[in-house]
Amino acid sequence: MKNRTHPFLILVLLFVSHFSTNAQDLLKKLDKEHKDTPQYKIATFKTTRIGLGHSIETRKKGTLEISLYNRYWDKPNTQSQRFLADEVNTRYGLSYSFSNDFTVGFGYANFDKISDGFIKYKLVKQRVHDKKSPLSITLVQSLSHRKFDNANTNLYSPSSSENKYSFTTQALIARKFSPELSLQISPSFVYRASSNNNNNPNAQFAIGFGGRHKINTHTSIVSEYFYVVNPVKSIDTFNSFLIGINWEVSDLMLQFHLTNARNFAEDTFITETANNFNFKDPNLHFGFNATFILHTKKRTFK
Amino acid sequence: MNKRLLLLLLSFFATHLTNAQDEFIARQGQVSFFSYASVENIEAQNNQVLSILDVANKKIAVSMLMRAFVFKKDLMYEHFNESYVESDIYPKATFEGNIIDFDTKASNQVKIIEGNLNIHGITKKTNLKATISKDENAYLITGEFVVLVNDFDIKIPPVLTSNIAKSITLKFTFQYQPYEE
Numbered sequence: 001m002k003n004r005t006h007p008f009l010i011l012v013l014l015f016v017s018h019f020s021t022n023a024q025d026l027l028k029k030l031d032k033e034h035k036d037t038p039q040y041k042i043a044t045f046k047t048t049r050i051g052l053g054h055s056i057e058t059r060k061k062g063t064l065e066i067s068l069y070n071r072y073w074d075k076p077n078t079q080s081q082r083f084l085a086d087e088v089n090t091r092y093g094l095s096y097s098f099s100n101d102f103t104v105g106f107g108y109a110n111f112d113k114i115s116d117g118f119i120k121y122k123l124v125k126q127r128v129h130d131k132k133s134p135l136s137i138t139l140v141q142s143l144s145h146r147k148f149d150n151a152n153t154n155l156y157s158p159s160s161s162e163n164k165y166s167f168t169t170q171a172l173i174a175r176k177f178s179p180e181l182s183l184q185i186s187p188s189f190v191y192r193a194s195s196n197n198n199n200n201p202n203a204q205f206a207i208g209f210g211g212r213h214k215i216n217t218h219t220s221i222v223s224e225y226f227y228v229v230n231p232v233k234s235i236d237t238f239n240s241f242l243i244g245i246n247w248e249v250s251d252l253m254l255q256f257h258l259t260n261a262r263n264f265a266e267d268t269f270i271t272e273t274a275n276n277f278n279f280k281d282p283n284l285h286f287g288f289n290a291t292f293i294l295h296t297k298k299r300t301f302k
Numbered sequence: 303m304n305k306r307l308l309l310l311l312l313s314f315f316a317t318h319l320t321n322a323q324d325e326f327i328a329r330q331g332q333v334s335f336f337s338y339a340s341v342e343n344i345e346a347q348n349n350q351v352l353s354i355l356d357v358a359n360k361k362i363a364v365s366m367l368m369r370a371f372v373f374k375k376d377l378m379y380e381h382f383n384e385s386y387v388e389s390d391i392y393p394k395a396t397f398e399g400n401i402i403d404f405d406t407k408a409s410n411q412v413k414i415i416e417g418n419l420n421i422h423g424i425t426k427k428t429n430l431k432a433t434i435s436k437d438e439n440a441y442l443i444t445g446e447f448v449v450l451v452n453d454f455d456i457k458i459p460p461v462l463t464s465n466i467a468k469s470i471t472l473k474f475t476f477q478y479q480p481y482e483e
Contacts, residue, residue: 026363027396029481030352033329039369043384060376128390179390217385218459248385250341250465251377295375301334301347 039128044136044176045184045222047253047291048095048103048120050210051242052224052261052269053186056138056174058122059097062297065105067093069289071262076281085286087111091264109264113150116265118142126176140170144265152272154234157195166192166267170208180220184210188226190267198234205229206270218248222257226270240273244287255289324358326441326478333366333474337467344378344466346371353476355441360404362415362443364397364476386456386466387422395421401434410435415445422454441478446471 045055048065059065072085089112095105101122108115124137144166148158156164167190174184186208194200210224224242231237244257260277261269262285275283331351337344351366368389373379383389399417411434419428432445448469451458458466 026354026356026361027365027398029325030354030363030365030396033327033352034365034367035350041390043380046380046384063376179388217388217457248381249459249461250381293377295377298374299372300374301345 038130041126041128041136041176044126044174044182045212045246046220046248047246047255049255049289049291050184050212050224051222051244051246051255051257051287051289052226052240052259053188053208053210053266054118054120054138054140054170054172055210056122056136056172056184058101058103058120058138059095059293060100061097062295063097064294064296065093065095065097065291066294067091067095067107067289067291069093069107069109069264069287071259071264071285071287073262073283073285074281087282089262089264107264112146112263112265112268114144114146114263114265114268116142116144118266126174134175136172136174136176138172138174140168140172140266142168142170142266144168144267152235154198155192155194155200155232155272157193157197164193166190166265168266168270170266180214182212184208186210188266188270190271192267192271194232195234200232200234201230204232204271208270212246220246222246222255228271232271235272235274237271238273238276240269241277242287251293253289253291253293255287255291257287257289259285259287261285324356325481326355326357327481328353328355328443328476328478331364331366331474331476333364333472335371335473336471338471339465339467341465344373346373346378346382348372351474351476353443353478354481355443355476355478357404357406357441360401362397362399362401362417364474366395367393368395369393386458392421392423395419397428399428401432404434408434408436419449421449422456424454426453439480441476443476443478444474446473448472 045057048057049055069091071089073087075086089109091107091109093107095103097103103120106117118140120140122138126136127133146164148162148164151164170186170188172184172186176182188206190204194202206226206228208226212220212222214220222244226240240261242257242259247254260275260283261273263269331353332349333351334347348366348371350370353364355362368387397417397419399415402414404413405411414429415432416429418425430445430447432443435442448471450469
């Protein structure tokens with residue numbers, strides 16, 4: 001009996017396989033044909049800044065980013081007649097991507113009169129379906145310059161030069177966990193030639209935590225926090241925090257946020273944020289960033 | 303009993319083999335799409351589209367990776383994949399269909415293909431007209447049709463409705479060679 005049911009089973013199986021190969025499996029055949037070329041994750045973040053600091057993203061070759069970053073805040077106990085906010089700090093920025101992985105940029109902020117420049121290089125790219133490359137890593141080196149008169153005089157020694165510089169080196173490490181969620185950790189090193197009069201460190205270490213969560217296809221909630229390991233001693237500083245919304249409108253990226261950071265240069269917002277994050281004047285800063293993306297090179301089709 | 307079974311087995315194998323010979327594949331098919339909108343025209347090309355043509359059963363299947371589309375502007379590529387077709391979640395677009403009244407001997411024919419188009423995880427019944435030409439042991443299929451963005455649950459935010467057309471024109475060209483596994 002057992003020996004007789006066996007061939008019937010084979011027959012049934014054959015029928016099934018025969019019909020399925022005819023109908024459905026053209027697409028399955030095509031699935032096998034798809035090439036296994038490595039694919040990289042795109043848009044871990046949609047903007048080259050999460051909010052305060054850089055994100056791992058760089059623009060593609062030949063892209064010019066024109067940016068306008070603003071922070072607005074109120075001054076306490078003043079008879080101000082201003083509409084909206086008493087004070088504003090605006091950074092005018094330009095950056096250009098020489099290759100898909102390498103970007104150079106500079107900017108000038110009008111309130112603290114700091115000029116800054118940076119180079120940014122995408123070192124490692126996260127891959128799709130590949131455990132060998134689960135992360136993206138981008139290196140950023142930035143430099144900021146201010147005249148001694150405009151600098152926080154506690155921090156810089158008056159002696160040598162009128163021109164005061166700070167240097168910030170960052171390794172940005174990010175992973176896109178899902179289409180919605182991306183997280184970034186940014187170990188940062190800030191160097192500044194300090195005044196000899198106090199015990200401020202010349203070299204400061206900080207670590208940044210940032211993330212975005214998409215709430216729909218064009219909008220995401222972002223947050224960032226920088227923890228400073230060895231803060232300066234001569235002035236009270238606080239770790240900078242930001243929460244906001246990033247909104248993509250075609251070639252224009254808009255960012256709205258609340259933060260306690262007033263400055264834009266990396267060294268200043270990481271190590272010199274002089275107010276805590278709360279809703280009292282002048283601690284609360286409303287930020288509005290607009291970035292326009294211009295393609296200087298366009299592909300042509302035959 | 304055993305002999306009969308063997309015969310049956312053989313006949314099955316035989317039909318399997320003939321099926322294989324009736325199949326043709328296009329590995330570098332071209333699909334391009336156009337969106338004509340008041341703010342800007344968007345054009346994209348995919349030159350790595352796969353298609354298989356089953357002449358005996360008059361069937362055709364197409365499969366393509368959304369990430370393989372190339373745009374004039376790199377930002378469009380990012381937005382297309384990230385914000386519109388969500389290629390992280392739906393990496394492929396596919397089509398499966400029957401060629402109505404397909405004549406295996408005709409060297410040139412215009413036929414209707416009835417099938418299911420799957421984009422952005424949504425399957426929609428689609429009929430399209432295609433020109434099929436035969437040259438010895440190769441086939442060339444070309445055509446053009448229009449899809450509505452709305453049919454595939456691709457959301458365009460209200461502020462961007464003037465940037466992206468509601469109907470997208472798709473053009474395709476497939477050059478088929480005999481299929482060998």
